[in-house]
Amino acid sequence: MNMFKKRNLYIALLFISLLGLAFVQYQYLKIGLNLAKLQFNSNLGKVSGDIAYGLQSKNQLTFLLGSALKRDASYFTLSVDSIQDASSYYLNDYITEKLVNNGIDTDFSYTLHTKDSAFYLQSPKKFNAKYNVESYPIELNGYLSQLLGKRLVLELHFKNLNTYFLSKLNSYTLPSFLFILGICIAVVWVLRTFYWQRRVITTTNEFINNLTHELKTPVFSIGLATKILDETAEENQKPVLGMIRQQVKRLSVHIDKVLELGSLEAEKKVLKLEKVDFRPYLINLCKEFSTLVTIEKATFHYRIQDGKFVVNTEVFHLENAINNILDNAKKYADHPVIQLNASVKNNALVIEVLDNGRGIPINDQKKIFLKYYRVTGKESSVIKGYGLGLSYVKKVVEKHKGKVVMESVVGKGTKVTLLIPLCNE
Known part of the structure; x- marks a missing residue:
């Protein structure tokens, strides 16, 4: 396997590893979302029990809610509309308290109504239809149902719960994505540096190749001249000419060595x-x-x-x-x-x-x-x-x-x- 194939194999392995890491992170995120949803449902079950128990008996809040649902202002100096508004806010604060106590701190709205919607009360906050809203009904028994003579349901509405779950997982998911992003940036930088160095090495090798090829001509000329001189040289001059020939041969070998070194680095089978x-x-x-x-x-x-x-x-x-x-x-x-x-x-x-x-x-x-x-x-x-x-x-x-x-x-x-x-x- 030559250097080019090895390099491509390593790059492919690197990108496959990054994609695998991203996929594994995505799977962990899905598992985290499912666990967050299970915990939310569990906490909401506790909230439902607390709310149903708190609204079961007659107290100031249930009496106010009953008057608002029946539109009965005989016990108050306020108008029916004012009683309904006050009831909505008091019930909203009551539900908020129960949610927070059980670890739920997301936006919500609610509706309090009978099965046939003959009696109806709505929360102060209303969600736009464009939001992905999920509803959780809580059936209320006791004082209010007996007062109205009908089954009463408190329906809680939550918007964009997946966004809420993600916000809860941010302390884990955000660092993971940042680390993956950091790895990607480092990989891109390394690859860019690698290709830049390869271009520099290629340019250097081309320069060396051109230079060594140019040196071959004078070396050949010197070798040829020593052979001609050797034919007419005196005996005491021949050892010197022999040394010149030997050094010219060595110089030629060094030139070939530089050329061959470039070929060896390029993984050519020289x-x-x-x-x-x-x-x-x-x-x-x-x-x-x-x-x-x-x-x-x-x-x-x-x-x-x-x-x-x-x-x-x-x-x-x-x-x-x-x-x-x-x-x-x-x-x-x-x-x-x-x-x-x-x-x-x-x-x-x-x-x-x-x-x-x-x-x-x-x-x-x-x-x-x-x-x-x-x-x-x-x-x-x-x-x-x-x-x-x-x-x-x-x-x-x-x-x-x-x-x-x-x-x-x-x-x-x-x-x-x-x-x-x-x-x-």
């Missing part, structure tokens, strides 16, 4: 692994490096175990990776002393490169294989580089299904170990 005995190539590489460091006044020793090193590899890239490590080993010491050991252990080719350089701090060891990362210090300003070498090494070794291990002590030196799985012959 490595064609083949079963090869790598020992002869490793010996030749060590001999060439030994010649080079002799000229640069460095010390290099190598010890390669006898036998075959049969691995699945692309020789070009594995050689480049080892050359990178050797090149780093001689850069960071005043009088470089480098040792390469190669052996077979636990069905793996183990290549160790040890040096007596300045060493790498522990914090930097975790980042040293990142692309473009360089250890800060005086030597980093003197020794030029782009932080690509070890990143390239790590990618090449990983393509070989191996791993790179670094051990370093500041002031004493560094050991880099490559572990490449052997082939079963």
Whole structure:
């Protein structure tokens, strides 16, 4: 699976997870609404019992309500309409008290009427027909029914109960929706940053590719010129020309390395692994490096175990990776002393490169294989580089299904170990 498919898979998984989270939250909300409704009905049942019990016997409120329903003003100095208005307000306050005492604090209205609506009393508040109104009847027995000689019903009306239930759940649902919104914003920001970085990397790679292609022409010209000069050169000049050719070859390899690194990061299959005995190539590489460091006044020793090193590899890239490590080993010491050991252990080719350089701090060891990362210090300003070498090494070794291990002590030196799985012959 290439990087593009993996990225799309992760993005799809992320959005599916968000949708799943939203769906689960919706289901919890439905359950919460149902529980709120059950609790409301339970509380309303208690309210109904309290109201029916309070209006069962004769008292000031029931006497006033009876006079209002019968339109009897003989016991009052007020008009019938005034008695009815007063009764509506007193009954409204009475019902409000019972509702609040049982945990219900939403708007309501009511009607007090007989079954045939011969006697009728309405609450001061009236709901518009556009509201979703639910009604709960309470049958009243006792004094008022006996007074009127008819069955009496107090009908409570509540508007938009779902909105009321939601308001009760806001302390739970609102933070959940805010968290989901926060996750969505963070995801969008991460994706936007990711695509912006991909565009920057793509632009950078295009620039590097163009630059390295342009460098190939002068490198080829220098190589061609040294071949021409070699035909007429004197014997004492040929070692110098040989060194020029070797360095031109190394420069060409470095150019190819930069190009191939971009391909490796794009997950292109640029490595064609083949079963090869790598020992002869490793010996030749060590001999060439030994010649080079002799000229640069460095010390290099190598010890390669006898036998075959049969691995699945692309020789070009594995050689480049080892050359990178050797090149780093001689850069960071005043009088470089480098040792390469190669052996077979636990069905793996183990290549160790040890040096007596300045060493790498522990914090930097975790980042040293990142692309473009360089250890800060005086030597980093003197020794030029782009932080690509070890990143390239790590990618090449990983393509070989191996791993790179670094051990370093500041002031004493560094050991880099490559572990490449052997082939079963």
